[in-house]
Amino acid sequence: MKYISTRGQAPALNFEEVLLAGLASDGGLYVPENLPTFSQEEIASWAGLSYAELAFKIISPFVNDCIDDADLKQMIDETYEGFNHSAVAPLKELGTNEWVLELFHGPTLAFKDFALQLLGRLMDHVLVKRNEHLVIMGATSGDTGSAAIEGCRHSKHVDIFILHPHNRVSEVQRRQMTTILDENVHNISLEGNFDDCQEMVKASFADQSFLKGMKLGAVNSINWARIMAQIVYYFSASLAVGGPHRPVAFSVPTGNFGDIFAGYLAKKMGLPITQLVVATNHNDILHRAISNNDMSKSELVHTLSPSMDIMVSSNFERMLFDIYDRDGAAIDDLMKRFKTESVQLDASRWDKMRELFDSCAVDDETTCQTIAAVHAETGYLLDPHTAIGVKAGRECNRDAAVPMIVLATAHPVKFPDAVLKANLESPDLPAHMQGLFEREEKLTVLDNDISVVQRFIAEHVHSES
Numbered sequence: 245m246k247y248i249s250t251r252g253q254a255p256a257l258n259f260e261e262v263l264l265a266g267l268a269s270d271g272g273l274y275v276p277e278n279l280p281t282f283s284q285e286e287i288a289s290w291a292g293l294s295y296a297e298l299a300f301k302i303i304s305p306f307v308n309d310c311i312d313d314a315d316l317k318q319m320i321d322e323t324y325e326g327f328n329h330s331a332v333a334p335l336k337e338l339g340t341n342e343w344v345l346e347l348f349h350g351p352t353l354a355f356k357d358f359a360l361q362l363l364g365r366l367m368d369h370v371l372v373k374r375n376e377h378l379v380i381m382g383a384t385s386g387d388t389g390s391a392a393i394e395g396c397r398h399s400k401h402v403d404i405f406i407l408h409p410h411n412r413v414s415e416v417q418r419r420q421m422t423t424i425l426d427e428n429v430h431n432i433s434l435e436g437n438f439d440d441c442q443e444m445v446k447a448s449f450a451d452q453s454f455l456k457g458m459k460l461g462a463v464n465s466i467n468w469a470r471i472m473a474q475i476v477y478y479f480s481a482s483l484a485v486g487g488p489h490r491p492v493a494f495s496v497p498t499g500n501f502g503d504i505f506a507g508y509l510a511k512k513m514g515l516p517i518t519q520l521v522v523a524t525n526h527n528d529i530l531h532r533a534i535s536n537n538d539m540s541k542s543e544l545v546h547t548l549s550p551s552m553d554i555m556v557s558s559n560f561e562r563m564l565f566d567i568y569d570r571d572g573a574a575i576d577d578l579m580k581r582f583k584t585e586s587v588q589l590d591a592s593r594w595d596k597m598r599e600l601f602d603s604c605a606v607d608d609e610t611t612c613q614t615i616a617a618v619h620a621e622t623g624y625l626l627d628p629h630t631a632i633g634v635k636a637g638r639e640c641n642r643d644a645a646v647p648m649i650v651l652a653t654a655h656p657v658k659f660p661d662a663v664l665k666a667n668l669e670s671p672d673l674p675a676h677m678q679g680l681f682e683r684e685e686k687l688t689v690l691d692n693d694i695s696v697v698q699r700f701i702a703e704h705v706h707s708e709s
């Protein structure tokens with residue numbers, strides 16, 4: 245399998261190279277040159293498989309020219325054995341044809357564990373094979389950081405630097421990152437917002453001279469391997485409610501457009517999906533782009549769903565690449581203009597986008613109302629991100645006869661503020677996280693200045709290779 249850049253200039257890479265590369269050298273993102281597709285019969289034949297077995301079927305076509313089947317199988321098995329639920333991604337019924345796909349049974353209680361637990365293993369495997377050391381730099385609005393740190397902390401071949409916006413992640417989120425004291429884990433609390441963190445990571449990929457020849461790797465969803473791993477649960481959820489013969493709809497709480505993009509790929513690979521709902525919070529650029537053809541940045545607002553407080557969604561570029569019939573020059577032009585001005589898609593392109601996605605923005609007040617209402621109706625406690633997905637799924641539902649599956653992206657214990665505002669009690673921390681509030685923390689607060697951050701990284705790499 246070859247991977248090509250959305251901006252058309254960087255060289256095509258194989259899976260191993262894409263795994264370690266992050267952003268393409270032309271500033272674009274890597275996507276598979278061709279997608280594997282599966283027939284309805286083949287998908288139906290997977291009905292009895294375990295989550296790990298299903299993951300192997302879906303992931304192996306993307307990696308099989310680089311990683312042996314037996315090694316891949318072992319890494320996938322180890323990844324999902326570490327989850328705290330035998331079904332890995334269980335489905336819960338909320339109401340008639342309304343389901344919640346619980347993606348928070350991994351070590352850090354958010355869906356990002358699905359990809360990052362595997363990514364850490366894949367990177368380690370490839371780095372050992374190549375005898376290389378990797379410096380990982382990532383930006384987090386809260387959940388990526390802890391999931392990436394959990395995924396990489398045991399690797400002797402990786403130093404990981406995670407930037408989070410100072411005082412803008414929840415205490416549980418921060419402590420999940422800063423209480424990991426392994427020497428190769430470095431938390432940077434940046435005096436800025438998430439977009440500042442993300443921008444700094446992107447700029448560092450574009451000019452890596454500060455690393456004096458060391459290699460920079462990505463754990464954000466610009467890394468293709470993350471998207472790849474997330475395709476799997478769309479298939480598992482569909483199979484659990486009678487798919488592929490019974491089509492399904494998904495509502496996805498969206499920030500960087502990674503998770504929903506994986507759903508779009510599942511559909512292209514043959515899974516019958518009638519509807520994909522993009523659910524945003526007050527930071528609604530994706531909703532405006534899809535519903536009004538208005539791709540304009542506005543001031544970033546901090547909400548009760550901080551993992552979706554994002555203005556510039558990296559993975560939207562992967563979507564636009566397909567919408568523009570994979571014309572890299574057009575995407576290069578569009579993204580360069582978008583840096584400084586508002587952009588609109590050509591009318592026919594926008595029509596295509598609207599055929600593929602519905603969208604809805606949900607404010608904090610409605611989020612809390614939804615948490616309270618669903619709890620009163622069913623006794624089920626939603627986290628604020630998932631509540632946005634539930635509300636958007638209800639608002640955008642095109643066909644009540646089709647199961648609407650809402651991706652539950654985090655456990656409510658991570659976001660007590662929203663739960664308390666809904667006049668409910670925050671649940672207890674799960675057993676493996678007991679003591680979190682008493683543990684020692686390790687972090688460094690740095691100015692929102694790229695030279696300061698890059699100097700810190702260069703001085704703190706432990707590479708012995």
Ligand SMILES: *Cc1c(COP(=O)(O)O)cnc(C)c1O
Pocket residue numbers: 354355356387388465497498499500501502503504551552629653654
């Ligand atoms: C990261 C995250 C999201 C957004 O996912 P994207 O792939 O960035 O769209 C939504 N909810 C939670 C809880 C998250 O951690």
